[in-house]
Amino acid sequence: MVETVSSETHKDKARAAAAKPAAFGEDIDLDTYVSSAEEQPYQVDPSKLPARAKERMLGAGVILDDPGQRAGTFIQMDNAPVHSSVRQEGVEVMAVNQALEKYDWLSDYWWQAVAVDTDKYTANIELNQHNGYFIRTLPGYKTIYPVQACLYLAKARLAQNVHNIIIAEENSELHIITGCTTASNEEAGLHLGVSEFYIKKGAKVTFTMIHNWNPEVSVRPRTGVIIEENGLFLSNYVLTKPVRSLQIYPTARCMGENAVVRFNSILVAAPGASLDVGSRAILNAKGAKTEIISRAITTGGSIVARGYIEGNAPDVKGHLECRGLILMGEGIIHAIPELKGTLAGIDLSHEAAVGKIAEEEVEYLMARGLTRSEATATIVRGFLRVDIEGLPPLLSAELQRAIEASERDIM
Amino acid sequence: MGDVALSIEQLTVEVEGREILHNINLGMKLGETHVLFGPNGSGKTTLLMAIMGFPKYRITKGKVIFKGQDITMLPLDERARLGIGMSFQRPPVVRGVKMRDMVAACLKGQEQEERVSQLAEKTNLADFLDREINYGFSGGEIKRSELMQLLAQKPTLTLIDEPESGVDLVNITLIGELLNSLLEKDCPIPERKCTGLIITHTGHILDYVNARTGYVMCDGVIGCEGDSREILATIREKGYQECVRCFLRRRGSSG
Numbered sequence: 067m068v069e070t071v072s073s074e075t076h077k078d079k080a081r082a083a084a085a086k087p088a089a090f091g092e093d094i095d096l097d098t099y100v101s102s103a104e105e106q107p108y109q110v111d112p113s114k115l116p117a118r119a120k121e122r123m124l125g126a127g128v129i130l131d132d133p134g135q136r137a138g139t140f141i142q143m144d145n146a147p148v149h150s151s152v153r154q155e156g157v158e159v160m161a162v163n164q165a166l167e168k169y170d171w172l173s174d175y176w177w178q179a180v181a182v183d184t185d186k187y188t189a190n191i192e193l194n195q196h197n198g199y200f201i202r203t204l205p206g207y208k209t210i211y212p213v214q215a216c217l218y219l220a221k222a223r224l225a226q227n228v229h230n231i232i233i234a235e236e237n238s239e240l241h242i243i244t245g246c247t248t249a250s251n252e253e254a255g256l257h258l259g260v261s262e263f264y265i266k267k268g269a270k271v272t273f274t275m276i277h278n279w280n281p282e283v284s285v286r287p288r289t290g291v292i293i294e295e296n297g298l299f300l301s302n303y304v305l306t307k308p309v310r311s312l313q314i315y316p317t318a319r320c321m322g323e324n325a326v327v328r329f330n331s332i333l334v335a336a337p338g339a340s341l342d343v344g345s346r347a348i349l350n351a352k353g354a355k356t357e358i359i360s361r362a363i364t365t366g367g368s369i370v371a372r373g374y375i376e377g378n379a380p381d382v383k384g385h386l387e388c389r390g391l392i393l394m395g396e397g398i399i400h401a402i403p404e405l406k407g408t409l410a411g412i413d414l415s416h417e418a419a420v421g422k423i424a425e426e427e428v429e430y431l432m433a434r435g436l437t438r439s440e441a442t443a444t445i446v447r448g449f450l451r452v453d454i455e456g457l458p459p460l461l462s463a464e465l466q467r468a469i470e471a472s473e474r475d476i477m
Numbered sequence: 478m479g480d481v482a483l484s485i486e487q488l489t490v491e492v493e494g495r496e497i498l499h500n501i502n503l504g505m506k507l508g509e510t511h512v513l514f515g516p517n518g519s520g521k522t523t524l525l526m527a528i529m530g531f532p533k534y535r536i537t538k539g540k541v542i543f544k545g546q547d548i549t550m551l552p553l554d555e556r557a558r559l560g561i562g563m564s565f566q567r568p569p570v571v572r573g574v575k576m577r578d579m580v581a582a583c584l585k586g587q588e589q590e591e592r593v594s595q596l597a598e599k600t601n602l603a604d605f606l607d608r609e610i611n612y613g614f615s616g617g618e619i620k621r622s623e624l625m626q627l628l629a630q631k632p633t634l635t636l637i638d639e640p641e642s643g644v645d646l647v648n649i650t651l652i653g654e655l656l657n658s659l660l661e662k663d664c665p666i667p668e669r670k671c672t673g674l675i676i677t678h679t680g681h682i683l684d685y686v687n688a689r690t691g692y693v694m695c696d697g698v699i700g701c702e703g704d705s706r707e708i709l710a711t712i713r714e715k716g717y718q719e720c721v722r723c724f725l726r727r728r729g730s731s732g
Contacts, residue, residue, distance in 0.1 A: 426569045427571045429532075429553060430565070430568055431571070432557065433531075433553060433554075433557050433565075434562075434626060435554060435557040435582070435585065435630065440582075441554075
């Protein structure tokens, strides 16, 4: 049971931090949201879920009608896990509360990658947790297809509080695609999620997250990643659909030699949206490496694009690239790249650029016969394209499709 | 005249409020290649940019007629679609846009994949198709990339700005071959339709590509017109100083 793992220490810390504002982003009044929702029936066959829900989930990369290209599926609607299944040996997918009952060792991982008292949102998750997912690969197993997970917000004004744990055991390989979305295009809601990743020796995890919220939803995910020797964590985050307020700043800690972490973020802010999105890599072991790439476009919303790399061990290497494009309107992009080195022999660098599309580039394409709008669309498409090393071709293609689908909205 | 490719009449062009070209007259028949010599800053690139239709190069007087149609007021992209193409001396880097995308855009969606590979092979750029256009390219790579796009675009009139600048000896031979292919030099003269106007400062490109007529541009006007090789021989022997002196002498006596 949750109570057994959420020791009094966790609860005490959470209570003490219940009113602690987050370091970044607008402060959200949690009292304006409700925390309980109706029970949802469990679905053995997820293709039987309502058509509307399936369509919204598909928009966030979650395929329920033909899951042949998925190693497993987890779906939570509001507070209730409605489906979990596995199609490949060596992979475990289940609701996190079920996993806590099954494995007593799981409590050792609880709040180890994210501090429970980080802010009021983590505290609120500890005090009012509504499940979440547990995904694990057993030692040596490699998934071919990704596991898909969907956190779905159906009830208006609900605060969804999930706690996810992902473990890749030694020398395993796990690909995850996770889509978060809402039933409604206009109802307010709040998504709070803690995700803790544990990447053991020689393991590789790719985590592709597509957010498909609505213009009234606020989102505060809290993510921590611990990477052991020769482990790899590759995160791809895509947010191209409108959202009211989103603040996210995942932190990966390379604790073993030659651990690698790469973050790619693709962000589009429509008018009225406020995004504060960063990625943080702490390189604590010899030879650890990171690359953080962020591409931000505003068509009128505001984006703070943060990046932070800290080198605390010999021979670590990190690069941060933050590029922003103000396409139209009164958009704001604020790029804040930060580097911190604490010893000699480290190699950290960054580049950041914010601007509009260069007229010279548009004209160059027009001289090849493209119209002005075709030329602009080609440049925007190129800007949003990030070639992601290490992502399976299937996921790479799905990610590209999600980005291309957003081009129509942007243009 | 049905076979006139380009006719420029009394063209005056200003850039950012300053008049650069004054009363230019020039005519080219379909299938001909002409070269434009001139010292740095004489206005050669301005003429090409004005023919192509870049908005910064404002035509204040005169006309540009392409295959009988007055295109003076047409925007850049419409001129490109009518059949005018340009090889840039220093094209911009467009981050994220791959060479493959540019060539595909030039092909206008036809015959795609196989044709792109063929062109890449021909221009020795097979390894460059998935690179961002012009990003980290050497001088020779830029020229070959420009010509590859033009071979895909197949313009009737190609404007070529300094094809030999920054190119080594190995590359210049290939660039010469590509230009000859673009300008249909393998076709019998009466059947050629592709017309070229090449800017050259040094004239080296004439060792590889034949051009019928040459012009020397001085201070925004065409100072003289004649056989391209004869002009080149004079420039090589006496330098542009002599061209300028000759031009000033004539201008002085006529004024």
